Amino acid sequence: MYKKILYPIKFEEFSLNILSCVANFKKTGTTEIILLHVIDVSKLPMDKYEGYSEADVKRWTEIANIKMAEAEDFVKSTGLKAKSRIEVGVPYREILRVAKEENVSLIVSGRQKKWFLKCTIKIRRVINSFLI
Numbered sequence: 001m002y003k004k005i006l007y008p009i010k011f012e013e014f015s016l017n018i019l020s021c022v023a024n025f026k027k028t029g030t031t032e033i034i035l036l037h038v039i040d041v042s043k044l045p046m047d048k049y050e051g052y053s054e055a056d057v058k059r060w061t062e063i064a065n066i067k068m069a070e071a072e073d074f075v076k077s078t079g080l081k082a083k084s085r086i087e088v089g090v091p092y093r094e095i096l097r098v099a100k101e102e103n104v105s106l107i108v109s110g111r112q113k114k115w116f117l118k119c120t121i122k123i124r125r126v127i128n129s130f131l132i
Contacts, residue, residue: 001028002105008036008095011067019071022108023078032081035071036098037064038091061086 007022039060044052068084075082087094
């Protein structure tokens with residue numbers, strides 16, 4: 001059903017919990033998860049005339065690469081293919097651009113608070129309906 005899933009990840013505890021939910025989609029036929037981290041240009045320090053510093057982007061990219069490797073290893077440990085991408089830009093634009101480039105079946109994102117529990121319940125129901 002959803003062969004390729006795009007999961008934008010922020011490396012917060014919450015987004016790592018959702019990643020474990022996403023891995024359950026393997027039971028419904030998912031074969032690959034694309035992990036995407038967007039370095040939000042609006043959060044980078046900006047110079048009035050020169051914009052954001054390439055050194056800052058490089059530093060944030062190095063940090064993201066380390067964290068992305070851990071997330072990618074987790075996905076691979078579930079038996080799914082994993083691909084990671086780190087982009088710089090406006091998050092929603094980059095998410096849509098990458099989704100189109102990668103030809104994904106589903107974009108998974110979440111909200112904190114009560115939604116996490118609802119997400120887990122809904123995903124389990126979807127998976128169970130396919131297994132019956």
